[in-house]
Amino acid sequence: MKLGLVGFPQVGKRTLFRLLTGKEPNSEGKKGNGLGLAKVRDVRFDRLVEIYAPRQETPAQIEFLLLPDLDEQASRNEQILKNLDQVDVICHLIRTFQDDSVFHIHGMIDPHRDIRLFNEELQLNDLLFIEKRLERLEKEQQRKKDPQKMVQEENLLSRMKVHLETGHYLKNFLFTEAEEKLIAGYPFLTRKPMIIILNVGEDMANADSLMDQLKNDFDQQDFQWVVVSAKIEQELSHLDASDRHAFLEELQLDQPALDRLTMLCYKTLGLISFFTVGPDEVRAWTNRKGSLAPQAAGVIHSDFERGFIRAEVMKYQDLIKLGSEQKVKEVGRYMQKGKDYIVEDGDIISFLFNV
Numbered sequence: 001m002k003l004g005l006v007g008f009p010q011v012g013k014r015t016l017f018r019l020l021t022g023k024e025p026n027s028e029g030k031k032g033n034g035l036g037l038a039k040v041r042d043v044r045f046d047r048l049v050e051i052y053a054p055r056q057e058t059p060a061q062i063e064f065l066l067l068p069d070l071d072e073q074a075s076r077n078e079q080i081l082k083n084l085d086q087v088d089v090i091c092h093l094i095r096t097f098q099d100d101s102v103f104h105i106h107g108m109i110d111p112h113r114d115i116r117l118f119n120e121e122l123q124l125n126d127l128l129f130i131e132k133r134l135e136r137l138e139k140e141q142q143r144k145k146d147p148q149k150m151v152q153e154e155n156l157l158s159r160m161k162v163h164l165e166t167g168h169y170l171k172n173f174l175f176t177e178a179e180e181k182l183i184a185g186y187p188f189l190t191r192k193p194m195i196i197i198l199n200v201g202e203d204m205a206n207a208d209s210l211m212d213q214l215k216n217d218f219d220q221q222d223f224q225w226v227v228v229s230a231k232i233e234q235e236l237s238h239l240d241a242s243d244r245h246a247f248l249e250e251l252q253l254d255q256p257a258l259d260r261l262t263m264l265c266y267k268t269l270g271l272i273s274f275f276t277v278g279p280d281e282v283r284a285w286t287n288r289k290g291s292l293a294p295q296a297a298g299v300i301h302s303d304f305e306r307g308f309i310r311a312e313v314m315k316y317q318d319l320i321k322l323g324s325e326q327k328v329k330e331v332g333r334y335m336q337k338g339k340d341y342i343v344e345d346g347d348i349i350s351f352l353f354n355v
Contacts, residue, residue, distance in 0.1 A: 001269045002063045003195075004087035006080065008105050008114060009069040011095035012199045012230040017066040019233050019258060025066055033083065034066035040266050040273070040284065041259035044316050044346055048275055048282045051319070060273050060284040062265055064091075072105050074121050081125050085187040089268050090194045092118055096210060097201035097231070111210070112217055115196060119221070122189040123164050129187065130161045153182045164190070169221060193268050195224040197261065202231055204251070226264050228257040272345035275316070276300070293341040297351045307355035311337045316346040 007013050014025045014034075021036030040060040049057050065087055067080050084090060094111045095104065106113065137154050141147055156179050163173050169190035175183075196214070200207045207227045215225060236244050236256055248256065266273075273284040274296055287296050298305030314325065318333045328334050343349070 001271065002065055002087045003089045003091050003265050003269070004065045004067055004084050005091045005093060006067045006084070006118075007070060007093035008072075008095070010102050010104060011093050013066060013069075013093050015230045015234060016093060016197070016199070016228065017064060019230065019237060020064055020262070033068065034064075036064055036066075037061045038064055038262055038265075040262045041256070042263060042273060042284060043255070043259070045273070045275070045282070045284045047320065048277055048316075048348075052277050052279060052282050054277075054279055054282045056281040058281060058283040060266065060271075060286050062262065062269065062271075070118065074117075074124065077121060081121065081189065082187075084122075084189055084192070088192070089265065090189070090192050091197055091265065092194060093197045093199055096198050096207075097229075099201070111198065111214060115214070115218065119169075119190075119194075123167075123169070126170060126188050126190050127161060127164050130157050130164070133157060133186075134161075149182075152178075156182055171222060172220070193224065194221075195226065195264060195268055198225070198227045200227055200229050202229060204229060204232075224264055224268055226257070226261050228261055233258050272343070274343050274345075274347040274349050276350070277348055287343055289345070291343055292339060293337055293343055293349075293351075294339050296343040296349065297353065300351065303355045304351050304353045307353035308339060309352040309354055311341060311343075312350040312352065313337050313341070314348040315344075316348060319348060 005013055005017055017023070017025055017034055017036065020038040021034075023034065023036040025034035038061060040062060042060065045057075045059050065083070067083055070080060071077055092115065094114050095109060096111050098109060134154060134157055137150050137157075141150050141154075160170060160173060163170065170188050171191045171193070198207065198211060198214075200210075204227070207229075211225055211227055215223075232251065233256060236247060239247060244256075248254070270289050271286050272289050274287055276283050276285065285296070285299050287299055293311040294305045294308040297308050297311070313335045314328050315333065318328050319325065322328050322331065322333070325334070
């Protein structure tokens with residue numbers, strides 16, 4: 001599961017990538033990609049570490065692909081669009097901060113324009129693919145290769161084409177299960193979830209009103225939104241815990257923006273965390289939302305899934321409210337769950353198995 005970080009030049013992509021992953025982008029400049037793992041900044045994990053004081057702590061991680069700068073000429077972005085086919089979620093970083101010493105490829109700051117231009121490229125990319133595929137289907141029909149299936153695909157692609165031409169994205173197109181199979185594996189970029197990251201300046205006074213206005217402008221597109229000040233996050237990264245807390249209070253922020261961003265990315269990927277805890281290790285395990293207990297056990301080890309007996313589950317909120325595992329057990333909230341249990345985000349689990 002991978003997130004692609006994309007944007008025009010001088011929007012703060014490399015700074016944000018460095019802050020997220022602790023890794024320097026490669027040295028190939030505009031033509032190079034960067035790949036790195038970012039810790040999911042989950043306050044529940046931090047609280048569990050405080051409670052158990054383990055010898056080892058292992059947070060959840062997500063993978064970011066840093067893509068080269070978008071060009072103002074759409075024809076030059078072909079390779080970037082191909083790279084986006086490799087990611088599960090697109091993170092589009094938008095510059096909203098004013099700084100006369102940092103140029104903007106379009107001459108002036110206009111978040112609405114930058115969002116619109118990039119998404120028009122995604123729509124055009126999908127339209128071109130559909131047109132090429134329709135041309136190929138027409139030729140294949142003449143050779144009479146499985147004509148019924150080809151007619152079905154042709155009808156579907158034609159409807160998708162109209163949908164895109166009227167300004168919509170394919171993630172808002174309703175597919176039947178059979179139609180999903182027809183286009184499985186096709187590189188449609190407007191089907192991918194998108195997070196719009198607004199990179200604001202140190203003065204964040206108007207950040208919420210700007211985001212609300214943009215949400216209203218693009219209310220049909222089902223984007224996820226988050227505000228980040230890469231400059232503030234960079235300053236926070238150099239402070240110790242107490243100074244960081246004081247700095248956040250001064251800015252009237254309850255948490256660093258990177259915490260919100262990584263959790264939003266995690267959820268947009270369709271992922272949840274369950275935890276294993278103890279004096280040896282507190283660990284956040286990455287699991288797909290809706291997974292059953294044996295599947296979650298298999299995330300730890302295939303033997304856990306193969307020999308699954310039951311899961312002993314404690315809810316995070318119960319532990320925090322009651323203060324200890326023993327208290328959770330005393331009030332009957334330490335639960336035994338079987339193979340049909342759907343693991344929930346934040347579950348603290350111990351698996352019993354036999355192989």
